[in-house]
Amino acid sequence: MIVLGLDTCLNACSVAVLDGGTVLAHASEAMARGHQERLAPMVQSVMAEAGLTFEQLERIGATVGPGSFTGLRVGVAFAKGLGSALAIPAVGVGALEALAAEAGGLVAAAIDARRDQLYLQVFEDGHALMAPDVLPLGTAAARLAELSMGRPLTLIGSGAPLLADAARGADVRTPDGCDARHVAKLAAARSPGPLRPLYLRAPDAKLPGGRDP
Template structure:
């Protein structure tokens, strides 16, 4: 099955086309803003790189958060529109799960810097979640890392990984700017479609004027 993977949740825009685990095309650009302007042209370019029409797709996978409120909504809206236009199923993929997939098959903790002395955190063991995604104060997140690792080899992945590195000095630390759309597509291929709903773990920082 050919899957289009999309990510706009963090500080990158990433698109990939994967067929049964084989990457047909992939593009990624680091950006803090501008996902809305780049996503559609990048998707068109990736399909052209793969030599495929959009009609060849079997499904679409997209990261749904946590992450940038604006960025994740861009990806979700685009995936919904494209899936509707093509009559395709869409699959939501958590940003923390997608990040963790870059850390390998062992014990992996994905952490995103949520500002305000917090991180979004989720841990996995051999790809199986050990906890639900959560927004935690740094001290509580560090204690969770100590509790989970218990001397085992650990990989920390994400923008929040350096903030937790002192809790696991021997951990491997990876700091990608965003989720890898190739991993998003692979995860989406392995699960059933579901409604695309942004995953918000806390209220937005911006407030409407009173």
Template structure:
């Protein structure tokens, strides 16, 4: 299956094209803003790198959050638009699940949500041990200690350093964003369903009148 994977949820913009397990192309750029301007050109460049026409794609996978409200909307909108134009399924992949794919065994994916909070989800060999959640750092640490039970652990994501004291022997990975290669692999395994953003909490920014953006 030819799958286009996209990530714009965090501090990078990442695009990959996979044919089964074979990576045909992968591009990634670190950025905190500007995803909207870079995503389409990066996707076009990656398709050219792969030597694949957009019309040959069979599925699109995109991270749906949690993460940057603006960034995840960019990726979801692009994926929906392209999927509609090509009449192919578009599959949402949680950013915490994509981060956790960086490691095997017991993995805690944690994103710094600011306000002394973390987005957290714990996995064991790719299977979730809890639903994605937004928690105060202390509560997240207690939840992790409960699930980890002193076992070997990998912490992944921008929130990993905030949990380091809870798991002093843990391996730590802090990628800028989700790897679109993992997004594509995960999307290929999922049942196609309507894609929608996963916010977990209201945005920090407000429009005039106190409305959410």
């Protein structure tokens, strides 16, 4: 299966195209904003590098959050539009799951949600030990201690350093974003379903009158 993977949820724009387990092309750029302007040109470049036409794609995978509200919407909208144009499935992948896929064993994916909170999900050998959640730092540290029980652990994501004291000796990794190669692999392995953003809390910004954007 030829799959296009996309990530725009965090502080990077990442694109990859895979054929089965083979990575045909991959590109990633660190950026806090500007995903909307860079995503389409990056996809075109990666497809050209892979030597593929868009009609050869069989599936699209995109991270759906949690993360930047603007960024994740860029990726979801692009994946939906391209999937519709090509009449192929567009599949959502959680950002925490995609981060955790970069390591084996016991992995805690943690994204700094600001306001002394973390987006957290813990996995063991690819299996989720908890659903993705947004938690106060103290609660997140206690949940992590409960699930890890002192075992060797990888902490990954922008929130990983905030949990380092609660998991002494953990392997701490802070990539700018999710690796689109893992997004594509995860998307290829699951059944297609509705592609919807994963919001674990309301946006900080408000429109006039107190409405969410």
